[in-house]
Amino acid sequence: MRNMDTSFIERFLIVLTLYNLLVTAAISLYGIVARPSITKKIISLTILGDSLNVLAILIGFRVFSVPPVLLKLDANPDELLNLAYSAVDPLPQALVLTAIVIGLAVNLFLIFLALQVYRLYGTLDSRKIKELRG
Amino acid sequence: MRKYIVLLSIVLTTSVLAYITTYLEAIGLVGLDTRYLAKLFLTLAYNPLARELTVLSPEAVTSIVWDFRGIDTFYETVVFYMAIIAALAIYRGVGYPSIRSEKGLSIIVKVVTKLLIPINIAIAVSVAAHGHLTPGGGFQAGAALAVISVLLAVVFSASSFARVGVSLSKAIALRTVGLLAIAAVVFVPVVFNALTGVQAYLMQNYVKVDSEFAFPTHIQSQLISGTLIWFNLAEFLAVSFGFFVVFMLLSLREDVVREQLGEEHGH
Numbered sequence: 520m521r522n523m524d525t526s527f528i529e530r531f532l533i534v535l536t537l538y539n540l541l542v543t544a545a546i547s548l549y550g551i552v553a554r555p556s557i558t559k560k561i562i563s564l565t566i567l568g569d570s571l572n573v574l575a576i577l578i579g580f581r582v583f584s585v586p587p588v589l590l591k592l593d594a595n596p597d598e599l600l601n602l603a604y605s606a607v608d609p610l611p612q613a614l615v616l617t618a619i620v621i622g623l624a625v626n627l628f629l630i631f632l633a634l635q636v637y638r639l640y641g642t643l644d645s646r647k648i649k650e651l652r653g
Numbered sequence: 654m655r656k657y658i659v660l661l662s663i664v665l666t667t668s669v670l671a672y673i674t675t676y677l678e679a680i681g682l683v684g685l686d687t688r689y690l691a692k693l694f695l696t697l698a699y700n701p702l703a704r705e706l707t708v709l710s711p712e713a714v715t716s717i718v719w720d721f722r723g724i725d726t727f728y729e730t731v732v733f734y735m736a737i738i739a740a741l742a743i744y745r746g747v748g749y750p751s752i753r754s755e756k757g758l759s760i761i762v763k764v765v766t767k768l769l770i771p772i773n774i775a776i777a778v779s780v781a782a783h784g785h786l787t788p789g790g791g792f793q794a795g796a797a798l799a800v801i802s803v804l805l806a807v808v809f810s811a812s813s814f815a816r817v818g819v820s821l822s823k824a825i826a827l828r829t830v831g832l833l834a835i836a837a838v839v840f841v842p843v844v845f846n847a848l849t850g851v852q853a854y855l856m857q858n859y860v861k862v863d864s865e866f867a868f869p870t871h872i873q874s875q876l877i878s879g880t881l882i883w884f885n886l887a888e889f890l891a892v893s894f895g896f897f898v899v900f901m902l903l904s905l906r907e908d909v910v911r912e913q914l915g916e917e918h919g920h
Contacts, residue, residue, distance in 0.1 A: 527675065534680060535671035542667055581687055588788060589699045589711035592876065599696050608691035609698075609713035616718060617729040620792045620892060624736035627899045631740045634903075638911065 525582055537577060543570040557633045557643040561626065568622045572615045579608030587612070694721060705862045709870050710785040710878040718790065719884045720858050727835070730891065734832060737895045741825070744902050747913045749821050755810035766808045773801055781889035785878035791885040795892025802897045806904030814901055824897040831891030838883045842866055856880075 547570065550563025587609035589602055633643060640648050674680055698716040700707040708716040718726050757763065777798035784790030805813045814820065842853035845866060853866035858879040860867045868879035 531671060531675040534675045535668065537680070538667045538671045538674075542663060546663075579687070579691070586788065587695055587698075587713035589713075592699070592711060594699075596702065599700055603692040603695040606687075606691075606695050606713070608687045609694055609717055610691060610722075613714045613717035613722065614725075616714065616790070616792055617726055620796065621729050621732050621736075623796070624733045624895070624899075627896075627903070628736040628740050630903070631743050631899075635743050638914070 529582065533577075533582075537574070540570050540574045540577065544574070555645050557636065557645060560645075561629050561633060564629070565622070565626055568618070568626075572618055572622075575611040575615050575618075579611035581607055705860060707859060708878065708881070709859055709876070710881050711876075712785055712787060714788065715785050715790050715878075715881055715885070718792075719881050723856055727839075730832070730835065730888065733892070733895060737828070737898055740899055740902065744910070747902070747905065747910055749811075749815065749901070749905070755812050757810040757813070758808050762808050766804050770801055770804065773797065773804075777889070777893065781885050782882065784885035785881040786876065791888025792892055794885070794889045795896065798889070798893035799896030799900065802900040802904075806900060811901070811904040811906065819897065819901075821898065821901055824894045824901065828891050828894035828898065831887045831889070831894065834887035835884060835891065838880050838887065841868075 544567055547563040547567035551560050551567065554560055554563065583605070584607045585602070585605050587602075587606040589599070591598070594602075636648065637643055640651050642648060642651075694717055695713050697703055697706050698708055698713040699711040701709070708720040710716045710720075777794045779794075780789035780797060781791055781794035784794070802814075802819075805817065809816075839856050842857040843855055845851065846853040851866055852864040854861065854864060857864065857866055858868060858881070859870065868883075869877065870879050871877060
């Protein structure tokens with residue numbers, strides 16, 4: 520077993536990463552709400568999704584850890600317990616894994632919608648599209 | 654100038670907040686311990702001693718994706734399926750054009766891509782088939798294979814899909830085959846129950862407390878982890894050809910699409 524004490528700088532860097540992800544999510548939310556261009560809204564949405572995925576992974580992260588994969592099939596109970604006490608949390612990884620593919624599919628669908636909007640209205644500026652609808 | 658002030662203030666605020674949080678130890682021992690649930694998943698993913706609880710897959714993430722939280726994954730596969738159906742609905746009536754003489758990128762890029770595509774296929778199949786043993790699985794392998802569709806469209810032009818034998822209807826059919834295969838694996842225990850009368854549950858993978866039904870866990874002493882390998886391979890088909898459909902539609906030339914969608918689409 521390795522030493523489980525973390526230094527101040529290590530803890531600071533983890534907390535800084537956490538805050539940075541939240542700030543990235545906040546900026547991308549601003550992009551979704553405030554930018555008039557649909558393209559930029561979609562880009563902001565992908566950034567929001569990715570930063571929240573990394574946040575979920577960070578929640579399952581632990582400092583001194585191994586991947587959640589058992590390396591030998593004839594492991595005895597001690598080795599199984601050792602894995603449980605040294606591996607990262609696999610649940611956020613499993614959820615993020617599916618979330619990435621779903622996010623990609625939804626983003627592709629939004630891109631199709633944006634393309635169609637451009638074909639019908641000739642612009643991707645949401646203010647102009649609003650005027651044109653009337 | 655205003656941009657830099659905003660940037661600087663954001664960086665400063667995050668750093669100061671992070672410093673204060675660390676100094677006060679407000680978040681506690683970040684990243685030192687995992688939850689009880691995680692330990693449970695890790696000990697039960699491959700554990701021949703806990704016969705009624707284990708998945709028999711040494712890869713904990715795949716065990717969670719396709720067994721412990723299998724219904725989540727089915728639901729997310731449905732979302733994926735519906736997103737692509739919606740994309741297809743927007744492009745309804747648009748056919749893929751017959752082969753045109755489009756040039757694509759230079760010969761160097763083409764040759765390098767031709768060398769890369771077989772390697773890409775090999776990696777994708779390997780990632781899917783080893784999903785229950787090593788990090789990877791159907792989703793990742795599907796995304797890896799979908800890269801080929803982008804490479805074909807960008808490097809060789811959109812008409813190259815017809816030349817390598819992939820058409821829109823074929824891709825849709827293969828994607829549906831993948832989804833039907835997932836459904837088939839889900840319903841095998843129920844059919845088995847109806848035929849033999851042995852207790853078996855929907856989506857069952859390995860033996861349960863009151864059910865001795867189990868998918869074969871080994872093929873010639875190779876571990877296949879019951880349903881996991883079949884789910885991974887089926888999901889691989891569904892995801893990769895789902896992305897193929899989408900990227901094929903996106904790589905269509907705009908004038909071709911407008912021509913086929915009709916008058917009102919040309920503004």
